[in-house]
Amino acid sequence: MSTILVVPVCAQTYQPPVFTDVERQKRIEEVYPIIDKLYEDFAEKNRIPGLVYGLVVDGKLMYSKSLGFTDLSKKMPVTSQSLFRVASMSKSFTAMAILQLRDAGKLSLDDAAERYIPEMKNLKLLTTDAPSITLRHLLTHAAGFPEDNPWGDRQLDATNEELMAFVKNQISFSNAPGIEYEYSNLGFTLLGYIIEKVSGKTYQNYINENILTPLGMTHSAWEYTDIPAEQLAHGYRWIDNAWTEVPLLHDGAYGAMGGLISSLDDFSKYVALHMAAWPPRNEPDNGPLRRSSLREMHHPWNFSGSNPTYTFPDGRMCGITTAYAYGLSWLRDCDGREFVGHSGGLPGFGSNWRFLPEYGIGIISFANRTYAPTTPINLQVLDTLIRKANLTPRQLPASVILKQRQQELTRLLPAWTNAEASGLFAENFFDDYALAALQQEAKRMFEKAGKIIKVHEIIPENQLRGSYLLEGEKSNLRVSFTLTPENQPLIQEYRLREVEK
Template sequence: MKNLTVPFLAILIALAFSACQPTAKLSEDKIESTSGEYTVPYFEDTARVSKIIKYTSVVDSIFARSAKLNHNPAIAYGIVVDNKLVYANSVGYSNIEKKIPATSKTRFRIASMTKSFTAMAILKLRDAGKLQLSDAASLYIPEMKNLKYPTTDALPISIFNLLTMSAGFPEDNPWGDRQLSDTDEDLLRLMKEGVSFSNTPGAEFEYSNLGYALLGKIIANVSGKSYQQYVTENILLPLNMNDCGYEYETMPADQVAVGYRWEDQQWKPEELLKDGSYASMGGMICTIEDFAKYMSFLLSVTPSTNQEEVGPVKRSSAREMQQPWKFTVLAPKRKARNGEPCPATGSYGFGLGWRIDCSGRITVSHSGGLPGFGSVYQLFPDLGIGVVAFSNLTYASMGVPVSQVVDTLIVLADLKKRAIPVSPTLKRMQEDLMKALLTWENQYDHLFAENFFPDKSKDRWQKETADLFANIGAIKNVSAMRPENLLRGTFTIAGEKGELNVFFTLTPDTKPKIQELDIFVKE
């Protein structure tokens, strides 16, 4: 197997220095006709869910060990597979004093995991034509018009900047957490009096709770409703997330987890912060069972389909949230859990973190932390799986046990990416290409794009392929295509003495032609 570390580093560097910009408002015209080439990718293993369930005792042991090691009063957790909650469990007490066990129905404050709901609400307003991501935030919060920027060449903060945490505000985790119960007046007063910038807008990613508080205010001003009401009516209720909300005082007390900190070798209750103007950055309270419904929706939008829209936002908008919009980190020395080098790069989407590692595994996730609480959820769109965990310990680091659970399940259940069906055009081109490779007669010239023979002459192709075929001997079998997408893929030619891999990619013409071809000995 080829060593992927060096070429992957090149990819990481390219990603690190690429810049993503907000797109113009998309047309509301619905796509009515399709090419007929697309078939939805699918998981070949029909027993994948039962395999995962088989190893839930291992999952339980990981969380139980983590709770004991890190003094978590409770951890509630769940596994979502193929758009449904397939397993949920918990360990410990949601209320130590009253000895109330935590369950999948216990309501925990999920802190910054709230942010993706805020991003989704912004995109819903965008899709309705109420705003554009490239708009200056001051169009909707006039109090921001007189901000003093670091330089004269800075662009005013846009909604896109707020979504991607690139507004130039300083990292504000310790400070921002304590602003949760501030009033709208407090937030607007801060804007009127001015803020300090650490960077010019758009220059860099820097984690900003303030930015997401401002997004909440934009949602309220544009919709004419409070942020909490808009999210509840337009996201939570459509997903039947009936046990999620923002104000703990409106919830049954015995169903709300008490937050604790571990200090002086004992658990000490933390004051539960009230709802306020910073709700959009970290105020949501939710259960594992309800949050799994949200995770299921986010996972359901991959891959693309021709089905009717049934979610709180368009599937394309939910996929848009899960893209790497703003580069955050390059980790060339990162190692996998087995100790092998596995570089990774990270970016921030819209209310969601995004990472890809040397194996090509994409993780979409967000953590949350507040006094008394810590949480995380990780989604793996290519694998159709997600894991979530809530805890009632101050800034509990739930990423470690959740990552251990995911890595364990991927190995033990042998989880694979979806199979991509071969498009009619790709299959037809493979059949015609096989005929051309054997003779290179003029009757097959129409298969190749205008660049093909100028890039390498037909005589050269004929000589090189003849040598390759001679080396593998008489042809015994030609495999099916292994597509990368609708217009690119690889197949294998098996001979008596060896095998050849044949890769080709097609042009964007109405009648696609071969623009690139690579034939090499299979190792």
């Protein structure tokens, strides 16, 4: 084939991935009856007094429904405005506040916690070679504190003075800091105290002013006595075949680990904020926390476990890996789907929210039964929605440079004529690939494929790597290549393989 001319490209441009399915929303709506049946069966099986759930799609609360009562004695029906204690779903608000302060230059995640809580300087860590406990350790449940459910739940209304007295009296550790994941309500309580020390405001006021109000979460609260009786969800426990109302806990120093009270309508705005962090893109960034910091919150920082035989409630086996992010849990399943969110449980309540960044869907559910198992049902609903609606992730458009290098490479094949002088390949290429071997391979495979009748569009893996199909009369060929990080990216890696028609 003829010698090619490699044309210089302009400065790198970026197009974010997009949804390409024009029927996506319609197919999601068609699954609503199935979602309703899943939650109805869940509520009946688990004896849930009251339940509300909502589906967030592309940053909007697209569908919601409620079942049962917030107050059994008064038969007060649950609505999307009913206020439930969401317990540990509060932890991501604490993490968000820490990152706000970090972004403002007021603290570092690698600061020792004792810098802000002098009472921690005298803690006797488990070993003499243990590192100081950092804010990052506290954010990821890696401080070495023991798992403290349900003990921590009952500390909700403790005062700051009681919290500091507890620290001064010496904390018992289960591990050295930075070694193991172990869920700690105490760790997030200490982060709440640090927020107060750094901001000069109470934890609750800081969250209200810097997260809730900017998001329009105007009905959310911390102290249940501040909530109108007709909006407040009461908590219950099933004992001896009867409902027993659980006394509501007052807010206090441990509010940073689980004190928020919110409604589905309010909380969906918070979920929408997290969803709006994806994908990375060139648009104005005006949220209460910048998008890059939100994505940092979603990253799996501390491995927490794996289950190769995990089985969805419908019986489908699909292994999972889990980790803890910043105030959020992270899960990847056998299909490569990533879920981000958090559960919440306190006496009288169980809640969960989850979303899939690449699919643009999220689910929220609140229940007023002690430790109601909302996590598995939410996972099942998202899995069911994806499969029944045939949802696919956003698709990344091919970059300008990938398209250009595809055209230039295709013109060289199969003869590789003047390839070394083409200027298309990086300096490593012909040291790593013998030209004669490339020519022999291409000649053999192109002859087997027959006449090339179509060159398909390149499918990008990222901005600098992709593959495309050469459709032949007898068989097809798959060409893949990777570009260098140079200012004018060149081909550094290449593969050619046969694929069945």
